[in-house]
Each structure stands twice: as structure tokens, then as C-alpha cells.
Amino acid sequence: MGPAKAEGKLSEREAKAWRRSHELEKCSPQEGTWKPKAKEYSSGPMSADVCTLQQIMKDKVSYTTGKTVSGCVSRSTVGGPQEVHVLQVKMEKEMEHFQLNVSSAGRTTPPERKVLFVIICDKSCRVTVHSADLHPTFVSNNMVDGVTHNVSSTFEHISDELLVQRVKEHYEGITSFTKLENPNHIHFRVGEDASSPEDCIVQSGFNARRYLQTEFLVQEVKGCTSPSAKKGKEAHILHVQQGPEETSSQPVEVKVNVVCPEAKLLQDLKILLILQSQPNVTWNIDTQRTVSIMASGKYWITIFPSRPLDENVLPDNEQGLISLARERGFDDIASYTDIPSATHVTLELHRCEPEVKTPPPTPTQHPETVNIVQAFFSLSRPWKCMDDSIEIVMLKTTLQGLNAHVTDITLQDPRCRAEQNKTHFVLKRYLGDCHTELERGSQAKNKLILTLASSLEKVEVPLECKLPQELHLQLYRTQDFKWPSTTVLEVNKAAYVQVSFRAGIAQTHLKVEECSLQAAGEEPQQLLIQPVAALSQAVTILKPTEATLGRELHRFSFVYSLAGGGPFPPCATLSCRVTLPFNDSTIERKLEVTLQDTRPPPSSLGIEAVVGITFAAFLIGTLLTAALWCIYSHTRPMAKMQPVSTNAPASESSSPNHSVGSTQSTPCSTSSMA
Numbered sequence: 188m189g190p191a192k193a194e195g196k197l198s199e200r201e202a203k204a205w206r207r208s209h210e211l212e213k214c215s216p217q218e219g220t221w222k223p224k225a226k227e228y229s230s231g232p233m234s235a236d237v238c239t240l241q242q243i244m245k246d247k248v249s250y251t252t253g254k255t256v257s258g259c260v261s262r263s264t265v266g267g268p269q270e271v272h273v274l275q276v277k278m279e280k281e282m283e284h285f286q287l288n289v290s291s292a293g294r295t296t297p298p299e300r301k302v303l304f305v306i307i308c309d310k311s312c313r314v315t316v317h318s319a320d321l322h323p324t325f326v327s328n329n330m331v332d333g334v335t336h337n338v339s340s341t342f343e344h345i346s347d348e349l350l351v352q353r354v355k356e357h358y359e360g361i362t363s364f365t366k367l368e369n370p371n372h373i374h375f376r377v378g379e380d381a382s383s384p385e386d387c388i389v390q391s392g393f394n395a396r397r398y399l400q401t402e403f404l405v406q407e408v409k410g411c412t413s414p415s416a417k418k419g420k421e422a423h424i425l426h427v428q429q430g431p432e433e434t435s436s437q438p439v440e441v442k443v444n445v446v447c448p449e450a451k452l453l454q455d456l457k458i459l460l461i462l463q464s465q466p467n468v469t470w471n472i473d474t475q476r477t478v479s480i481m482a483s484g485k486y487w488i489t490i491f492p493s494r495p496l497d498e499n500v501l502p503d504n505e506q507g508l509i510s511l512a513r514e515r516g517f518d519d520i521a522s523y524t525d526i527p528s529a530t531h532v533t534l535e536l537h538r539c540e541p542e543v544k545t546p547p548p549t550p551t552q553h554p555e556t557v558n559i560v561q562a563f564f565s566l567s568r569p570w571k572c573m574d575d576s577i578e579i580v581m582l583k584t585t586l587q588g589l590n591a592h593v594t595d596i597t598l599q600d601p602r603c604r605a606e607q608n609k610t611h612f613v614l615k616r617y618l619g620d621c622h623t624e625l626e627r628g629s630q631a632k633n634k635l636i637l638t639l640a641s642s643l644e645k646v647e648v649p650l651e652c653k654l655p656q657e658l659h660l661q662l663y664r665t666q667d668f669k670w671p672s673t674t675v676l677e678v679n680k681a682a683y684v685q686v687s688f689r690a691g692i693a694q695t696h697l698k699v700e701e702c703s704l705q706a707a708g709e710e711p712q713q714l715l716i717q718p719v720a721a722l723s724q725a726v727t728i729l730k731p732t733e734a735t736l737g738r739e740l741h742r743f744s745f746v747y748s749l750a751g752g753g754p755f756p757p758c759a760t761l762s763c764r765v766t767l768p769f770n771d772s773t774i775e776r777k778l779e780v781t782l783q784d785t786r787p788p789p790s791s792l793g794i795e796a797v798v799g800i801t802f803a804a805f806l807i808g809t810l811l812t813a814a815l816w817c818i819y820s821h822t823r824p825m826a827k828m829q830p831v832s833t834n835a836p837a838s839e840s841s842s843p844n845h846s847v848g849s850t851q852s853t854p855c856s857t858s859s860m861a
Contacts (some may be wrong), residue, residue, distance in 0.1 A: 238509045240409035240523055248405040248524050249371065251531040253396025254430065256366040257347055260398075261387035264360035265379050269301035269324075271358045272377065275350065275366045278310045279406070286372045289318040302377050305354055306331060307342055315696075321377065347389045361387050365395055372402040394430065396530070405524055411509075412519040421521035422459040422512035423534055426505075429468050430528050438487065439464070440531040443474040447539035456538055459517045461508055462486070463501050481511070556591045556639075557646055563589060564635060564648040572631050572652035574659045574687065575670060575736060577623065579605060579635075581612040595638035598622070598650070617670045618654075618736050628689060628737030629654050654737070659687045660763050660776040666729075666744065676780040678755055679748050683729075684715075686741040686763050686776075699741050700773065702763040706747075706782070707756040715745050741765075747782075755784050 256277070264270050276285070289302075306314060306327040314331040316323075325331045326338045341353055347366060355361040362379055364387055376398045427439060441462065445452065462470050462482040470486035472478075480486060485495040502508050509520055526532060569581040579596065586593055596605040596612050603621035605614035618625075624632045635648040661672040663683040676682055688697050705712040715726050729742040749755050762777040 238411040238413075238506070238520055240411050240505070240520075242407050243410045243522065245537050246408055246410075246522050247535040247537075248408050248522065249402055249533045249535075250405070250526050250529040251400050251402045252527070252529045253394050253400055254528040255393050255395050255399070255401075256368055257389050257391050258363070258365045258393030258395050259351065259387040259389050260363045260380065260383045260395075261355075261361050262379065262381050262383040262385060263355060263387070264362045265381050267360045269303050269358075270362045270377055270379055271303050271305065271354065271360055272362050272375070273305045273307070273350065273354055273364045274373070275307045275347070275364070276309070276312065276370065277366070277368045278308060278312050279369050281311045282313065283310070283369070284313045284315065285370045286315045286317065288372070288374045289316065289321055289323055290374070290376055291321055291378065292376055303358065305338060305342065307338065307350070323377070351387050351389060355387065363387070363395070363398060364389065365393075365399060367401055369403065369406070370401045371404045374400045374402075392430070400530065402531075405526070408522050408524055410520050410522050412521075416518035417516075419453070419455045420457045420517055421519040422461060422515075422517035423521055423536075424461045424508050424512065424523045425463065425526060425532060425534075426508065426524065427462070427464040427468070427526045427529055427532070429464050437530070438469040438471040439529055441470055441472045442531070442533045443472070443476065443478060443536070444533065445476055445536045445538050447537065449539070450542065451540040453538040453540050457517075458536075459512055459515055461501065461512060463503065463508060466498065469495070479515075481515075556589075556641075557644070560589055560591055560593070560637060560639070560646050561648050564637070568652075570635070570650055570652060572618075572654050574655055574657075574661075574689070574738070575618050577614075577616055577618060577621070577631065577633065577650075577652075579612065579614040581605070583610055583612065592640035593637050594640045597636045599634045599636065601636070625654075625737050629656060654689055656689050658765060658774045658776050659685075659738075660761065660778045661685045661687070662761065662778060662780060668742065674778065674780050675783050676747060676759060676761070677783045677785050679746065679785050681744050681746050683744045684742065684761065684763075686765060687738040688765070688767075689736075689738045690769075696768055697739055697741060698766040698768065700764045700766055702743070702761070704745075704747060704759055704761050706759040709756065713747075716743055755782050758782060 274287075287304075287306075289304075302321060302323040304323055304325050304327075306325060306329070308327070308329045312329045314327070314329065316325070316331060328338045328343060339353075339357065341357075342350060345353070347364070351361060351364050354364075367373070378398065380397075423443075425441070429439075439462075441460075443458070443460065445456065447453065456476070458476060458478045460472070460478050460480050462472075462480070462484075464483055466484055468484045470482050470484060471489060472480060472486055473489040480488075480496075481499050481501065482496075483501045484498045486498070487495050502511060505523065509523070512518075512520060521536070522534070563586075567585070570577060570579045572578075577598075581596065593612075596614065597603055598614070598616065599622040600620070603614065603616050605612040607613075618631060621633060626632060631650075631652055631654055633650045635650050637646040637648065638644070639646060661684070662674065662676065663669065663672055663685065664675075664677070666681070666683055668683060668685055672685075684702065686697070686699055686702075699716065701717050702715045703712045704715060714722050716722060716728065723745070725746040725748065727744045729744060747759075758779060758781050760777050761780055762775060764773060764775040766773050
């Protein structure tokens with residue numbers, strides 16, 4: 188399972204590592220290419236130790252198949268008013284739940300074609316339906332999506348053949364009949380095939396893979412170990428009995444997941460995976476861990492898909508496969524699973540690092556004080572569970588009579604610490620944080636950790652509260668719906684709305700009838716969405732979201748703009764009306780929001796205004812300069828504007844007496860007549 192080179196070529200170093208990790212025998216090397224040789228193994232046990240398989244609970248094995256208990260298809264609805272699909276389900280226990288995914292992928296019939304499902308359970312069961320692109324109709328003797336759809340009693344407690352006959356007579360045709368036992372998840376592709384037989388003739392072990400794939404949880408995963416088993420070294424054996432029609436088709440997809448959601452994932456883990464089936468069955472293995480593999484047919488590793496690895500000849504019985512694992516040094520048979528037929532198999536192994544337990548500190552606080560503090564907080568219950576958060580408010584003066592000064596309050600996660608002011612401890616955190624656990628979708632559990640000043644001792648108080656089972660309407664600023672929500676609606680910016688409902692273990696499947704926004708002083712209200720579509724280009728229905736924190740969620744976004752750009756109102760009311768299918772009741776929730784204008788202020792100038800003002804200033808300056816020059820040139824001294832007079836003859840200018848009535852002027856002065 189080492190790194191694969193292009194065209195199957197490995198370096199000498201990589202080839203050695205690859206061969207050693209799979210314990211394969213070396214053939215003659217040709218240009219660095221290695222080919223594993225098939226090995227044969229004995230089926231007898233190595234020792235007198237006999238592995239007695241017993242049920243284990245820590246691991247989960249599921250598989251997907253198209254095989255059914257019985258079934259058939261027919262073309263009798265072609266040309267009729269609707270497709271008619273019958274699902275007959277046998278359940279091991281009362282009130283079991285399964286999911287039904289209905290799609291029209293690859294469907295050749297028109298999308299508006301009506302589809303009817305008749306679902307018959309032999310015991311009380313609940314069905315959750317997911318159908319993104321279809322709106323099928325259901326009749327059933329049990330609850331489908333929280334609603335009971337009555338079915339004719341003539342369809343119950345009869346043979347498969349008679350059920351098919353009566354459905355065909357009642358609905359004037361039948362498209363498919365499928366019988367299943369204890370399904371977990373059904374993937375159903377609707378559609379009709381004109382090449383199907385006219386009559387739906389029930390066949391035992393019918394392969395419905397053309398239109399159906401069913402996921403089953405293995406009810407009894409078995410295993411065994413021995414006293415000599417080494418920790419962190421385990422074998423997992425899958426014995427898959429494929430039918431003749433599946434052995435030569437696509438590979439069986441095998442996925443190995445190692446998980447530890449609540450702590451650190453176990454790192455030092457060696458896994459041997461043994462895959463046994465008919466010799467011509469091939470395997471495609473998907474795993475992110477280092478896994479040693481032995482398979483009865485050729486197999487591929489998903490992360491190294493360039494070349495298949497050759498098969499081993501394996502025993503075809505339980506004890507032989509167990510002995511094989513022990514020969515390889517894997518005495519811990521962590522799981523042994525018989526699977527009748529499958530296209531996909533998933534092993535989910537729950538493996539965590541061992542918890543390092545530190546000894547509790549020696550208590551120095553008087554036991555009575557600890558008991559009093561615990562009792563006080565348990566009775567006063569200063570916490571409150573909201574739809575998506577936990578709130579704690581503790582008045583400090585109420586703690587004065589405890590003879591124990593509380594200096595700090597946290598939840599189980601020490602990072603979730605209460606803030607303090609002069610009068611209160613206050614903490615508000617998201618419900619999905621702080622190691623808070625949800626039970627049955629309606630109960631929150633955590634612990635209050637109190638620090639006492641006298642000894643810095645930690646006192647634990649269990650925190651439990653019931654979550655509100657009601658409709659909630661919340662507004663968010665960002666498309667990731669990041670907690671906390673807001674009550675401020677920004678004008679001309681996208682706002683994100685979430686409608687949520689928590690109903691505990693019951694399945695609700697809300698139907699959002701409409702959502703609207705009513706701004707103060709505006710008439711009429713602005714309708715945002717109706718059941719199937721947005722009512723404006725400014726509104727976007729967001730992709731359906733899986734339930735979080737035990738709630739069903741519906742989300743959309745919208746942009747609120749003011750027509751004509753006038754002044755905006757100070758507030759508005761956002762409201763949504765929904766229908767609860769389990770009792771057909773209608774609920775409306777309203778959220779008062781404050782409007783915040785994100786438009787630029789009116790005094791702000793655009794680039795056009797700036798250019799206009801600059802040009803006007805330039806023009807005014809030019810005109811002023813020209814005017815000043817004109818004034819100056821018309822008002823300067825006259826002598827500078829007139830030519831100097833011609834000098835008189837020398838005899839006259841030298842005479843002391845001037846002619847009577849004459850004048851004489853110079854550039855600096857003037858003389859007048861005496």
C-alpha cells in the first residue's frame with residue numbers, strides 16, 4: 188500500500204517498503220516493477236484456542252445493496268396518470284425509523300409527472316422523506332414526515348402477490364414493488380421503463396439496483412480476542428456473499444473510518460483488513476490510515492488508483508479466516524461481519540487515546556461547605572437554556588451567606604468563563620460549544636465549575652435544562668449565520684434570515700408559508716418569500732440545511748432598499764408564518780429590527796461634482812486676472828502714454844524770457860501760465 192509511481196514504477200527503496208508493509212513475496216524485478224505473488228493459507232487453526240464470536244458494541248458496520256427480500260417492476264403505469272411505487276417494510280422493533288431519499292436523476296419522463304408511494308410497515312414505524320426536486324404523494328399505514336396518510340386496510344397483512352394485485356387494481360397500474368427488512372436509508376430513483384414486463388411478477392431476492400439502493404446497519408457486529416492479543420493491533424474480517432449478477436460488475440467500495448469525536452484520535456493503531464468473497468469480486472478500498480490488506484480478488488487503493496493489487500487465496504469459512512489473522516500476529520479479531528450482498532461497505536471504528544486520569548487534589552475545603560455550595564446552585568439554577576445558547580446570571584450578593592467566596596465560574600470547557608462586574612457573574616455561550624451535550628434533541632447537559640477562594644478547590648454542579656420547543660426567527664449579518672444573531676437590519680446590504688424549530692425526537696418538516704417585512708410608516712408590507720420561491724430578485728432562498736442543535740432550519744437572504752432613495756424609517760417588523768405538518772397548525776413569529784442606513788451621506792460629492800467645481804474655480808480665476816489687467820492698463824500715469832514734445836531751437840531755449848502764453852513741460856513736472 189506504498190506510494191504508487193506513474194505506470195506502476197517504484198524506486199528500489201519504495202518497492203522494499205511497499206513489499207514489507209504488505210508482506211508480499213518478491214518476483215523477478217523488471218525495470219523496478221514489483222508484482223505481488225498470490226499466497227495460499229491453511230484453513231485450520233494454529234492452536235487449540237477457539238475464537239467464539241460475540242456481539243460487540245463499540246464499532247458500526249453498514250452496507251449498501253440493491254438486493255431486496257422480494258420485488259418486481261412493471262410497465263403498466265406507462266401512459267397512465269401517475270407512477271405507483273410500493274414499499275413493503277418489515278421492522279424488527281416497534282417505532283423504528285428510516286429515511287427515504289427520492290430523486291429523479293436520469294429520469295426520462297416529464298418532471299411534472301405525478302408520483303405516488305404506497306408504504307406499508309408491518310409494525311409502527313416512522314419515515315423521513317427527502318425529495319429536493321420532486322413532490323411525491325404518500326399513502327401509508329404509518330407516519331411519513333410526521334403525518335399519517337391513511338391507506339386502505341385491504342393492503343395490510345396479505346401476501347406479496349396479493350398486495351401487488353390489489354394495488355394494481357386500485358390505482359390502475361403498478362410501477363414497482365419492493366420488500367425490505369430493517370432498512371436504515373433508502374435511495375429511490377423514480378421513473379418508468381417501457382421495456383419492463385406488463386405484469387409485476389414478484390421474485391424472491393429481486394435485484395432492484397436500477398432504481399433502488401438501500402443502506403443497512405449490521406445489527407450484530409461480532410468479534411473475539413485472546414489474552415495474548417497486543418493492544419493497538421486488530422483484525423477486521425468482511426465476508427461478502429455476492430450474487431451471480433454482481434460478481435463481474437463494478438468493484439465493492441470498502442471504506443474504513445477511524446473516529447473519536449469526543450477526544451484525541453488513537454494514533455498507534457495497526458489494522459489488518461481481510462476481504463473474502465467470490466474470486467472474481469474486485470474491491471476498491473478507501474482509507475486514510477495505514478492498513479494491511481488481504482483480499483480474495485484484485486483490489487485498488489483509492490489514494491493509489493493507478494494499478495490493481497493481486498488477490499490472495501483465502502479460506503472460505505469463519506474459523507479459517509480467523510486463523511489466518513492470527514497467523515499474521517493479529518489475535519484481536521475486532522470485528523467479523525457476514526454481509527449477504529453489497530456495493531458499498533463502511534466500517535466505522537471508534538478509537539480514542541486512553542484518557543490520562545490525574546488524581547484529584549486533596550480537598551482542603553470542609554466537606555459541608557462543598558455540599559452547601561452544590562446544593563445552593565442546584566436549587567437556585569442560575570442558568571437558562573435558549574434556542575441556541577446557554578445563559579448564566581448570578582447575583583454576587585446572594586452568595587454572601589455561603590461562608591465560601593466564589594472567585595470564578597466556568598463550564599466544563601475552562602475557556603467558557605463567566606465575566607464579572609461589581610454585582611454579577613454573567614456568561615452567555617453558543618449551545619454547540621463548551622462541551623455541552625444534547626439528549627434527544629431537547630435536553631442540554633453541562634457542568635458548572637466553581638472555584639472557591641479559600642482553597643482554590645473546584646466544585647462541580649450538574650447543569651441540565653430543557654430547550655424551548657418552539658418556532659424561532661433570527662437575523663444574521665453574514666451568510667455563515669455566525670452566532671450571535673442581530674436585530675439590526677442594514678439598508679442596501681444582504682441580510683440573512685433563519686427560521687428554526689425544535690420538536691425533540693419528533694420529525695416536523697416545517698412548511699414556510701410566507702415571510703414579509705413591514706417598515707414603520709410604510710404601506711403595504713414587502714412580501715419576501717412564499718412556499719416555493721422568492722418574490723423578488725433581491726431575495727434568495729438558500730440551500731436546505733441539515734438540522735443543527737436538534738433543530739430544523741430554513742434560511743433565505745434579502746436586501747432591503749428604499750424606493751427613490753428617500754429617508755429611511757427607524758425600525759421595521761420581520762415576520763414569518765409556518766405550518767406544522769403533525770397538527771396542521773399555523774404559527775407566526777415576528778422580530779422587531781432597527782434599520783441602519785449604509786448609504787453615503789447626502790453631502791458627499793462624487794467625482795463629477797469635484798471636476799465641475801475645479802473647472803468653475805479655474806474659469807473664475809482666469810476672468811478675474813483679465814479684469815485686473817484691463818483696469819491696470821487704463822489707469823497708469825498719462826506721461827507714460829504720450830510721446831515727449833520736440834525740443835525748441837537752442838536760441839529760444841537759452842533765452843531767459845519765454846514767449847507770452849507758452850507752456851513748458853517735463854516728464855516729472857508741469858508749469859502753467861504766469
